[in-house]
Amino acid sequence: MRRYGSALLLVLVGAAILRISLLSELYLRYVQAGLRPYLVVSGVVLVGLGVLAVVVRGKSYDDDEHAGDDGEHGHGHGHEHGHAHHGPRGAWLLALPALALLLFPPPALGSYSASREAAQVAAQGVGAFPALPAGDPVELTLAQFSSRAMYDSGRSLKGRTVRMTGFVTHGDDGTWYLTRLLVSCCAADATTSKVEIRGADAPVTDTWVTVTGTWHPKGKLGTDAAWPPVLDAGSVKTVREPADPYEQR
Known part of the structure; x- marks a missing residue:
């Protein structure tokens, strides 16, 4: 069985990649949607290479056995050559990450990752933003809300209900935040966007919620005192984690 160990490892890794990218949307926990085709191709290639390696090694083993049947000396030499060299037994440990990804895909980044990042306010000039769409509540990402709350000299959020x-x-200090991680390429480059929520009881950490409310002005625009922005909550509704848990920069 050890003869096929590396080949089976290729198949496991490829199957794990296909499971999260072709058979589900779990890949969105780790990378942007645009990378899906590359993951699918990678998974197919790895599975194909693994199957090919099994076929080639099986044929090579059969050839060695037939060569050994030609004579006692040939059998002894073929047996020694075919079976004396094996990889280290610990190499099978390499299969564990692939099995874990195949059977128990890790969750998306959450509150722990968000708390590891120090508060940083991007250098951005204050200026007027385009008007928000008509009608309340207006759907915004946390990044959109934060940008307008901190840098919009036109105060486009004033008097508007957002969700x-x-x-x-x-x-x-007992405060709680609506939080989202922003990615450019994958989870490895994630940064945090958060909004302080006031006027509503705090749900359990890592609970996904939809909050509807109004902007609460805080600090001078364009300064650290304006971060994080504040929302006075009108309602807080528990929701399921979205298929794509990250916001795009």
Whole structure:
């Protein structure tokens, strides 16, 4: 069985990639949607290489057996050559990450990752933003809301009801935040966007919620005092984690 170990490892890794990218949308926990075709192709190639390796090694083994049947000396030499060299037994441990991804895909990044990042306000000039769409509540991402709350000299959020979705994180002083991770390429480059929620009881950490409310002005525009922006909540509704848990930069 060890003869086929590396080949089976290729098949396992390829199957795991296909499971999260072709048979489900779990890949969105790790990379952007645009990378799906590359994941599918990678999975197919790995599975194909693994199957090919099994076929080639099986044929090579059969050839060695037939060569050994030609004579006692040939059998002894073929047996020694065919079976004396094996990889280290610990190499099978390499299969564990592939099995874990295949059977128990890790969840998307959440409150722990968000809390590891220090508060950083991007250098951005204050200026007027385009008007928001008509009608309330207006759907916004956390990044859109934060940008307008912190840098919009036209105060386009004033008097408007907005609705946003994210997961819950807690501060050290009893405050809680609606939080979302922003990615450019994959989960490895994720940064945090969060909005302080006031006027509503805090749900459990990592609970996904949709919050509807109004902007609460805070601090001077364009300064650290304006971060994180604040929303006075009118309603907080628990929702399922979206298929794509990240916002795009």
